[in-house]
Amino acid sequence: MRTGTPARVGQYTALLAYLVFLALPFIWLLSTAFKPPRELGSLHPTWLPKDPTLANFRQAFAEQPLLRAALNSLLVALAAAVLAVLIATPAAYVLARQRTRLARAVTGWVVVSQAFPFVLLIIPLFLVLKNLRLIDSVPGLVLVYMVWALPFALWMLAGYVRAVPRELEEAAAVDGAGRVRTLVSVTAPLLAPGIVATGLFAFVTAWNEFFFALVLLKTPEKQTLPVVLTHFIGAEGVADLGPLAAAACLATLPSLVVFALIQRRITGSLLAGAVKS
Amino acid sequence: MRARLSALVLLLLLAGCSSGGTRDDGRITLRFQSLAWQQESVEATRELVAEWNATHPDVRVEYVQGSWDSVHDQLLTAFEGGEAPDVIHDASDDLADFAHGGYLADLTGLLPAGLKSDIPQRSWQTTTFGDGVYGVPFLQEPRVLVANATWLRKSGVRIPTPEMPWSWDEFRRITGRLSGPGKYGVAWPLKEPVSATLNLSLSAGGQLFHRGADGRVTVRFEAADQVVPRTIARQVGTDRSASPTTLGSGGSDTLPGFFGGRYAMVPLGFSYRQQIVQQAPEGFDWQVLPAPAGAAGLAQGVSPQTLSIAEDCPHKEEAAAFLGFLLRPENMVRLALGDWMLPTGTRALRDPALHTDRHGWATGTALAAHLRPAPAQTVRGYPEWKDKVATPALQEYYSGAIGLGALRERLEKDGNLVLARYQR
Numbered sequence: 001m002r003t004g005t006p007a008r009v010g011q012y013t014a015l016l017a018y019l020v021f022l023a024l025p026f027i028w029l030l031s032t033a034f035k036p037p038r039e040l041g042s043l044h045p046t047w048l049p050k051d052p053t054l055a056n057f058r059q060a061f062a063e064q065p066l067l068r069a070a071l072n073s074l075l076v077a078l079a080a081a082v083l084a085v086l087i088a089t090p091a092a093y094v095l096a097r098q099r100t101r102l103a104r105a106v107t108g109w110v111v112v113s114q115a116f117p118f119v120l121l122i123i124p125l126f127l128v129l130k131n132l133r134l135i136d137s138v139p140g141l142v143l144v145y146m147v148w149a150l151p152f153a154l155w156m157l158a159g160y161v162r163a164v165p166r167e168l169e170e171a172a173a174v175d176g177a178g179r180v181r182t183l184v185s186v187t188a189p190l191l192a193p194g195i196v197a198t199g200l201f202a203f204v205t206a207w208n209e210f211f212f213a214l215v216l217l218k219t220p221e222k223q224t225l226p227v228v229l230t231h232f233i234g235a236e237g238v239a240d241l242g243p244l245a246a247a248a249c250l251a252t253l254p255s256l257v258v259f260a261l262i263q264r265r266i267t268g269s270l271l272a273g274a275v276k277s
Numbered sequence: 278m279r280a281r282l283s284a285l286v287l288l289l290l291l292a293g294c295s296s297g298g299t300r301d302d303g304r305i306t307l308r309f310q311s312l313a314w315q316q317e318s319v320e321a322t323r324e325l326v327a328e329w330n331a332t333h334p335d336v337r338v339e340y341v342q343g344s345w346d347s348v349h350d351q352l353l354t355a356f357e358g359g360e361a362p363d364v365i366h367d368a369s370d371d372l373a374d375f376a377h378g379g380y381l382a383d384l385t386g387l388l389p390a391g392l393k394s395d396i397p398q399r400s401w402q403t404t405t406f407g408d409g410v411y412g413v414p415f416l417q418e419p420r421v422l423v424a425n426a427t428w429l430r431k432s433g434v435r436i437p438t439p440e441m442p443w444s445w446d447e448f449r450r451i452t453g454r455l456s457g458p459g460k461y462g463v464a465w466p467l468k469e470p471v472s473a474t475l476n477l478s479l480s481a482g483g484q485l486f487h488r489g490a491d492g493r494v495t496v497r498f499e500a501a502d503q504v505v506p507r508t509i510a511r512q513v514g515t516d517r518s519a520s521p522t523t524l525g526s527g528g529s530d531t532l533p534g535f536f537g538g539r540y541a542m543v544p545l546g547f548s549y550r551q552q553i554v555q556q557a558p559e560g561f562d563w564q565v566l567p568a569p570a571g572a573a574g575l576a577q578g579v580s581p582q583t584l585s586i587a588e589d590c591p592h593k594e595e596a597a598a599f600l601g602f603l604l605r606p607e608n609m610v611r612l613a614l615g616d617w618m619l620p621t622g623t624r625a626l627r628d629p630a631l632h633t634d635r636h637g638w639a640t641g642t643a644l645a646a647h648l649r650p651a652p653a654q655t656v657r658g659y660p661e662w663k664d665k666v667a668t669p670a671l672q673e674y675y676s677g678a679i680g681l682g683a684l685r686e687r688l689e690k691d692g693n694l695v696l697a698r699y700q701r
Binding site for chain 1: 308312314315316319340341342344345346347350351353354355357358359360362368469527528529532533534536537538539546548549552555556557558559582
């Protein structure tokens with residue numbers, strides 16, 4: 001069915017409005033990062049800095065070890081994402097393909113576990129990690145992030161597995177492919193967008209996480225970016241806005257870059273999975 | 278079997294890694310979590326730690342920058358897990374739970390006599406819970422009126438001083454005189470209406486929380502407690518001399534309107550001067566005025582920043598010695614200047630750097646003698662009373678949705694039900 005021109009214009013206008021809505025906070029963040037303090041206190045703020053400056057970036061980098069913190073965050077988030085995907089993928093496959101009571105119970109538990117607020121878990125978790133001597137340890141934080149991301153990753157990936165037609169696997173079996181060959185050559189390529197999306201979810205969750213990192217890491221050299229960002233915020237929420245915005249720009253960059261690099265891959269793989277059953 | 282063996286080896290390896298306050302060479306290491314965050318205060322704190330370390334090779338202090346954001350939850354978790362820092366920077370209104378929970382060391386008998394006598398008793402009250410003292414109050418800030426000096430001068434109003442402050446009635450009249458179309462005499466940033474109202478109400482003799490002979494606390498919203506909220510509500514609703522749009526704002530949010538000539542005055546914490554210095558347009562003339570006075574003069578409540586020692590710290594005497602060093606009068610002045618706040622120590626308060634007219638230091642310092650413990654400081658159940666009862670009730674009152682009678686009923690009736698649960 002062809003869509004008429006007015007409808008198409010309406011669609012694009014709505015899409016544009018939505019994109020602007022999504023982009024506004026980031027644009028404002030960018031604008032703030034380049035504004036001198038006097039412009040930040042202006043009654044009539046402008047989108048474009050009148051007198052753009054890099055002073056906020058210089059101050060942010062001079063006051064806080066942002067690069068080291070960013071590297072720490074990158075390491076922790078990457079490790080957590082890779083581990084979460086490695087564990088969740090086979091588990092999700094089993095959950096999706098085995099229609100047993102156990103699988104249904106596990107899926108239910110995974111969904112329910114998302115309802116626990118982390119403040120309820122943090123003290124027991126802290127004690128468990130302490131007993132394992134994983135307090136103030138990067139592997140300890142990776143473990144926590146991986147476990148934290150796992151239920152949702154599992155649930156998300158199980159959905160992707162269910163979307164892969166069982167008939168494709170049966171067809172491969174009829175053609176003589178073994179179980180492993182079917183999984184590697186037929187199922188895995190179709191699951192690729194799901195794996196990437198799940199990995200991204202785990203990465204972004206770990207990259208942005210603040211409270212676990214604040215509580216579990218004691219050594220300043222190990223602190224992650226979200227923790228270091230709060231050093232620009234004082235009592236009662238008073239903030240050093242310029243340097244905070246500059247540092248926050250750095251914090252948003254990796255997510256933007258990762259999404260920009262692999263979004264084509266995600267959509268491409270999604271199309272590759274479109275088959276008639 | 279192989280997996281079990283590996284796990285055992287791993288556990289043994291992990292068990293070999295020890296983390297304690299004393300190293301093999303006999304040197305003691307103390308972890309000091311500081312919440313200093315502004316560039317100048319971070320530098321001052323780091324310098325002081327470096328000076329201590331240079332002169333005390335056997336007791337090394339490790340500086341860790343903490344964060345005001347979630348500090349309570351972070352400390353609670355660390356205390357529960359036995360991994361708290363040895364020396365802890367916090368605020369007195371956050372200490373009650375930790376002191377009652379046995380997480381903080383009682384500093385009675387640990388601190389140098391000079392430090393104990395230097396800080397006034399009224400400041401020590403903010404960190405005294407039961408029979409123990411659980412923190413050293415060292416920095417505090419009064420709420421002051423930051424005013425557009427040019428605007429006030431042109432209007433011809435009397436400029437108040439700590440010796441001759443405005444009364445609350447006079448303040449109301451003057452804000453009316455300063456107002457005009459699109460312009461307001463004052464902008465109250467009341468994002469946190471409870472602490473602002475309660476602390477300023479001390480000036481009118483307000484007390485709100487009344488402790489009976491049995492030690493039980495009840496809320497009574499009496500005439501003296503009503504002076505400040507009534508003044509604010511009338512400025513907003515009747516006189517139109519206070520901006521209605523800033524009632525839900527934080528202090529920083531009011532600054533653009535202040536710089537832009539929309540508000541003549543903004544009641545702010547003393548440390549906001551740092552932001553004003555940074556952000557004020559060139560040539561903008563501003564000054565610091567004392568908050569209005571009432572039947573109790575310039576009294577107002579404060580919750581000072583504090584330094585405490587963890588109960589689990591194995592080297593309390595060394596930690597107390599470090600506190601004694603950090604809070605020597607000359608060092609307290611450096612910390613105060615870095616944070617744009619007032620020191621609590623009487624000798625530090627005499628430092629000439631705090632008596633200059635520049636940036637309103639002299640006015641703020643003159644208020645130090647009038648600062649009292651925040652009324653809610655020792656009331657069990659205050660956080661719940663504040664969040665569930667007082668904050669929404671005051672917000673509704675200031676916005677004109679309810680009257681003084683309804684405010685009183687909610688603060689007292691609903692409030693006492695909440696407090697009663699904590700005092701069974």
